Amino acid sequence: MEALKAMFYRQMKRFWRAKGRVITLILMPLLWLVFFGIGWASSLNVPMMEQILGTDYLTFMLPGVIAMSVFMTAFMSGVSVIWDKQFGFLKEVLVAPAPRWQSLMGRILGDSVIATIQGLILFILGLPLAKNIIVSGLPLAITVAFVSALGFAALGVLIASMRVKSFEAFQAIANMLMMPMIFASGAFFPLMNLPDWFWYITEIDPMTYAVDAMRQALANVGYFPLWQDIIALIILDIAFIVLAVKAFEKSTVE
Amino acid sequence: MKPERVMYAVEVENLRKVYKQGKVEVEALRGVTFKVKKGERFGFLGPNGAGKTTTILILTTLLEPTSGKAIVAGYDVVKQKNEVRKRIGVVFQDPALDNYLTAYENLYIHAKLYGLKGKELEERVKEALSFVDLWEHRDRLVITFSGGMRRRLEIARALVHEPEVLFLDEPTTGLDPQSRAKVWDYIRKVNEEKGVTIFLTTHYMDEADKLCERIAIIDKGKIIAEGSPEELKAKVGKNVVIVETEREAPCIEKYKCEKAGNKLLISVEDVTKALIDIIEFYKPYGILKIDVKKPTLDDVFLALTGRELREEGPENFAKYVIRRMMMR
Numbered sequence: 164m165e166a167l168k169a170m171f172y173r174q175m176k177r178f179w180r181a182k183g184r185v186i187t188l189i190l191m192p193l194l195w196l197v198f199f200g201i202g203w204a205s206s207l208n209v210p211m212m213e214q215i216l217g218t219d220y221l222t223f224m225l226p227g228v229i230a231m232s233v234f235m236t237a238f239m240s241g242v243s244v245i246w247d248k249q250f251g252f253l254k255e256v257l258v259a260p261a262p263r264w265q266s267l268m269g270r271i272l273g274d275s276v277i278a279t280i281q282g283l284i285l286f287i288l289g290l291p292l293a294k295n296i297i298v299s300g301l302p303l304a305i306t307v308a309f310v311s312a313l314g315f316a317a318l319g320v321l322i323a324s325m326r327v328k329s330f331e332a333f334q335a336i337a338n339m340l341m342m343p344m345i346f347a348s349g350a351f352f353p354l355m356n357l358p359d360w361f362w363y364i365t366e367i368d369p370m371t372y373a374v375d376a377m378r379q380a381l382a383n384v385g386y387f388p389l390w391q392d393i394i395a396l397i398i399l400d401i402a403f404i405v406l407a408v409k410a411f412e413k414s415t416v417e
Numbered sequence: 418m419k420p421e422r423v424m425y426a427v428e429v430e431n432l433r434k435v436y437k438q439g440k441v442e443v444e445a446l447r448g449v450t451f452k453v454k455k456g457e458r459f460g461f462l463g464p465n466g467a468g469k470t471t472t473i474l475i476l477t478t479l480l481e482p483t484s485g486k487a488i489v490a491g492y493d494v495v496k497q498k499n500e501v502r503k504r505i506g507v508v509f510q511d512p513a514l515d516n517y518l519t520a521y522e523n524l525y526i527h528a529k530l531y532g533l534k535g536k537e538l539e540e541r542v543k544e545a546l547s548f549v550d551l552w553e554h555r556d557r558l559v560i561t562f563s564g565g566m567r568r569r570l571e572i573a574r575a576l577v578h579e580p581e582v583l584f585l586d587e588p589t590t591g592l593d594p595q596s597r598a599k600v601w602d603y604i605r606k607v608n609e610e611k612g613v614t615i616f617l618t619t620h621y622m623d624e625a626d627k628l629c630e631r632i633a634i635i636d637k638g639k640i641i642a643e644g645s646p647e648e649l650k651a652k653v654g655k656n657v658v659i660v661e662t663e664r665e666a667p668c669i670e671k672y673k674c675e676k677a678g679n680k681l682l683i684s685v686e687d688v689t690k691a692l693i694d695i696i697e698f699y700k701p702y703g704i705l706k707i708d709v710k711k712p713t714l715d716d717v718f719l720a721l722t723g724r725e726l727r728e729e730g731p732e733n734f735a736k737y738v739i740r741r742m743m744m745r
Contacts, residue, residue, distance in 0.1 A: 165529040165533070169526045169529030169530050173522075176522060180518075180558075250513075250515075251512055251513035251514075253513075254479065254513045255514075255530075258478065258502060258505075259530040259531060260499045260502040260503045260532070
């Protein structure tokens with residue numbers, strides 16, 4: 164397992180050295196929370212709204228924004244495979260006798276821990292805004308963040324390990340996938356009374372389950388039973404990790 | 418184990434590699450065969466695009482050949498990839514370091530990727546860094562290193578797991594002359610002190626000449642000559658003595674001689690003997706300058722292919738004639 168540890172160590176070191184960059188990464192979700200969140204929370208400040216949402220809007224939204232941040236950070240971490248391709252470090256990994264699944268898992272685990280930490284920072288910053296957050300749900304929320312990050316990081320690596328060669332191409336594919344996944348997931352609105360076509364997308368969107376589980380942990384409201392969310396996320400993890408390992412094992416220097 | 422296997426660090430037989438780019442097929446290697454003895458410093462000399470990097474990528478298991486066979490450190494590079502990987506160190510043409518980690522961290526990760534741990538890992542990393550005189554810079558980020566330091570660090574990294582064969586792809590490309598000389602020293606030291614077999618590619622003839630005990634010249638995917646630098650140069654042949662005189666002088670009859678402007682170009686085999694004759698003959702004409710030009714690997718390449726190893730600016734006439742004379 165030394166190779167796994169090596170790559171985990173590398174991701175953590177790199178993150179720690181560039182810790183200033185965390186600010187730029189959580190800025191976007193934070194802006195959503197502050198402007199979108201407070202904007203809607205002010206206008207939806209009527210008793211009926213709390214009945215629909217099950218809680219106040221900012222408390223409803225914070226778990227969604229945390230899930231979004233975890234998702235984006237984990238998913239975009241796949242780009243490090245492309246950086247490594249471009250800056251040559253990938254060859255160093257490919258020529259080593261270590262099993263490739265190990266170095267890949269080290270990378271995915273490292274990125275998932277980083278994504279979880281960023282979610283935690285966002286939680287702390289958002290706490291003063293969301294007055295009904297259940298703080299005791301934090302351990303469950305951290306677990307949910309980590310479990311969903313695994314699958315999303317694997318998805319990012321999967322895309323980066325396929326024939327994607329440039330940073331720009333990865334960015335384009337990432338945006339094409341990320342935006343619909345975030346919007347369809349119910350991170351910003353409740354999933355009730357959606358039109359059928361919308362609901363189909365929501366149902367197959369992995370983000371839906373990450374958001375739902377996170378909201379159950381921190382706000383005690385949700386759409387699916389919690390166990391269903393967790394099972395969906397674990398199936399997702401296994402599927403994406405298996406595919407990512409397969410793709411990475413095939414990747415060459417060409 | 419067969420005894421003859423043990424003698425060679427690298428055995429390559431009829432190696433072919435065809436790249437497909439859409440419908441176009443590019444034959445990068447067209448049947449390459451050679452052997453590298455254990456403990457040898459072996460060089461692959463050729464112009465850019467000759468197939469050097471393709472060969473190294475195949476020998477280091479990163480690319481599969483279209484056909485042919487390659488055995489490195491006793492193992493097949495296609496069928497026994499992992500056995501080969503354990504026994505080789507590689508310094509790639511483009512740097513493969515993590516710039517945002519320190520020198521120590523880069524080697525630490527490498528050691529872990531090769532399964533080392535604990536005290537042994539620490540000792541090996543320290544030894545490797547000290548070997549290339551970078552121990553005192555161990556905590557600096559690689560991004561602050563000069564090109565020469567990075568190369569040395571890569572050599573150190575390739576040594577951490579004590580490989581039998583060290584592959585270096587164009588190890589001094591892009592380095593200034595001083596750093597180049599230093600890198601050469603380290604490569605020699607690795608070979609002599611640790612007994613590691615060296616396989617390097619280069620398009621610098623001086624590098625192949627000074628560093629390698631044996632070289633293969635490769636062009637357009639085929640090996641066109643093989644031997645020690647001396648042997649190869651001897652094949653091309655002769656030394657040329659260039660004489661400039663005050664007054665116009667005729668050609669010396671004892672040797673092959675040609676006039677090029679105000680210069681006389683005399684091709685000779687034994688320089689010392691010939692010089693005595695030449696000086697005696699031209700003394701009456703007032704000798705201004707005598708130069709001796711020995712054949713280089715560049716000339717060998719030119720003789721074999723009709724092209725320069727490195728596309729350089731237009732040659733002057735004298736240089737051209739000197740070349741032509743060497744080839745007789």
